[in-house]
Each structure stands twice: as structure tokens, then as C-alpha cells.
Amino acid sequence: MFRSTKVLELGSGYGLAGLVIAASTDADEVVISDGNPQVVQYIQQNISINAETFGQTKVKSMILHWDHEPASEIISSFDIIVASDCTFFKQFHGSLARAVRSLLKHSETSQAIFLSPRRGDSLSKFLEVIKKNGLSCELIENYDPTVWNMHKKYVLGDYRSWPNYNEEHCYPLLLRISRSE
Template identity: 60%
Template structure:
């Protein structure tokens, strides 16, 4: 009997979408070859860098809504602190999600999971907590906003705004702010719906000391809007900066940096910015932990890009 030919990547990606939309389908309908192929082609990962330990906890509200889970993130700081973030069940999607994407000209990635780059950004913010003290901070394209919540909980920032262009994501953010209100001390924490292409940013223009974002440079169509909103939001009085943790993703990062330069923003790129991230990156790359990240590639490791206002 001839060995079955390997399925094309495009076919496997359609099966990923099918699994999400037809989530009640019996696993027996999926053959082993397809399952293994999907694991190899998917960029979705279960554990990521695992820099912020997490586990699912029982939650009455989540139990009544089978689409959601409550994830407890334990922050590795001297006084152990836990954050509880409600988010979507893995591999869950509805057609209404894609209707909202079309209506608001956004992507759906923020609802999928807490992405590895967000985990790395949250770890980076804990390691550099002093830089946020008494600063007004905004996270762009936050998804579930782990980094924004970490900044609010451990850095003594004066204000943290967690923003996304997807109204469903912003709804989760607001619910999670209410759930974790006691963890923020005197820091003001807000959710905000912010589309990078919107003309008006109301009272928030020129007011932020620090912008943070993770893996937001992937979609090339959004580059100009993203660079433009960074320039609008950064404070022009004193020093201000935007910290992006971004995988290379082909030529997407390089093209974004060209747009950043065109907008009159200075930037530098740092690859080896954290010893623990580098250690785990090398471990994945050398195949030391294949079970948790079978499709790991060199480009997945995030680079740190801090664009700052051109004050000249």
C-alpha cells in the first residue's frame, strides 16, 4: 500500500479553521496524519516561553459560559501576586467573530489565545519595572493584555490603558480590570477601544510616556496606521518611548521599521535583551523541548524595538 502524500500547508490551515468553527466534531473524524500535520503547521502554541506561570482555575461565571476559561497568572516577583484573566477557550471561534473583523477592519488574533510574545513582553516589564514608575502607559493591540495588567500590578505606573481595536477583546479587558481591581494599588487602569487608523484620539494624544506592544507588526496593511498612532500618542514633552516585542516574521518587521523611520521616529533594535528569554529560545531551537513547541523557528524569538519621538 502506498504511503499517503503529505498534505499541503494550505489544506492543513483550512482544517485548523474547520476545527475551530466545528468545535463539536468528534476527534475520531480527524486522522492521525492530519493531526500531526496541523501541529507542525500551526503557529499556535500551548505553553510558549512559559515565563509567567499559569493554570486554569474553577470559576462559576466561566463554568456557565462554556466559551470562556479563567486563567490564573502567578507573577514571579518577591511578593507573589496572582492575576485572574478570563479568556476564550482554546480553538473556539464563531462566525460572528469574523463579521466583527470585517466591520471594524481588524484581525481576530487577540481572541485566539495569550500569544508567546505577550508572555515575553510581560516578563520584560517585570524585569524593567522601574522604568514604568509614575509613568502614563498604554498597551496597543493588547489581546487579553497580560503585559498591561502586569504593568498595572507591579510597576507603580500612574496610569495604564489597555487598548485593542476589537470590541470583543475590549469587553474581556474591562471585565478583567474589574476582577483584578484590588491588585493595582493606586494605579489607574482603563480599557480602550483604539483602531490604529482612526483620526481622532481625543484627549489621549501626546500624553503617554511609554507605549508597549507585542507582535503587532505582522500585518503589513496596518504598518502605517500603527506607526502613525505611536507618533500621535507619545508625549512630546520630555522623554517618551514605545517598546515593541516583535518576531521578525519574514520581511514584515523590516518593512515596519522603514515606515517608523518615515514618520520621523528614532529606533534601535536589540535581539539579546534578556538572558532567560535567550536561554529558552536556544532550548527550543536545539530541540530540547519539542513537545511544547514542535514547530519552533528562529524567527519566533522577539526583538526589542524602542521607537522614540524625534525631538529635533
């Protein structure tokens, strides 16, 4: 899936997903972004510490604010965008959807892959905004047998290690977002 692609991680925190993609796939380039300049400094430190694990993959960090127009050199330039737990703030839904739309390549195979719990109506509201911004979305609940089985056990209360498990806030659903046109 990532072979010879340009990947962007949005709202990455310290960049774990981007670092894993860079270290374990044959992506051409991975850009790990966040809107907080201090966090982006930590991302850059993590990139430097792990540089030898990336093989031929180019890895860099950048400050990216969803509510600002992206720099022209990155518009329509990413094959894959990944994000985790970025849909819970409803006030950012529009800017996040617009960012995804402007950053994804105009290609049948380009897509954004989000992992996000429902968090009340936050996820459903985000899906509405996605459609209004010319994007389509596939919501997948059971995307990995190991994750699904652990989720089911937590729901049934089988694991004492997570006694307050609440699937609305804890179980990440998979969203595949692509351009509608």
C-alpha cells in the same frame, strides 16, 4: 521604568501586559486598548476582576483603531506605549506608526516598547515605516538572559516541548521606538 508614568498597551488582546504593568509597577495610569469592541469588553472584565491588585494605579480600557485619528485628549499623552506581536500585518504598518507618533508624549524619555518576531520581512518593513514617520528605533535581540538562553536551546532543538520552533515566527525581538525630533 514605569514609576509615575502614563502607559498605553496597543492591540492588547485580553490585556495581559497592561494588567501585569498595572499590578507590578508604580505607574500612575495604564490604558489597555484594542480595536475590537468585544475584546475591549473582556479587557474591562479583566480589569474589574483584578482591580484590587492595582494599588494606586488607575486602569482603564478603550477602543482604539490605529487607522483613526485618536481623540484629542489622548494625543501626546503617553510616556510609555507597549505592544506585542502587532507588526505582522503589513497593511497596518503606516497606521500603527502614526498612532505611536501621535500618542507618545513629546519628551526625551517617552518611548514605545514592542516585542515582535521577524515574520519574514514584516518586521524590517515596519522599521522602514517607523523611520518614514519621524520615529527612531533600536532593535535588541538579546534583551533578557533567561529568554535568550531558552531561545538558543529551542534553536538547537534541545526542547521537545516545542519541536516546530521557528525563530522567524516565534522569537520576539525588542524594539525601543522614540521620537526622532
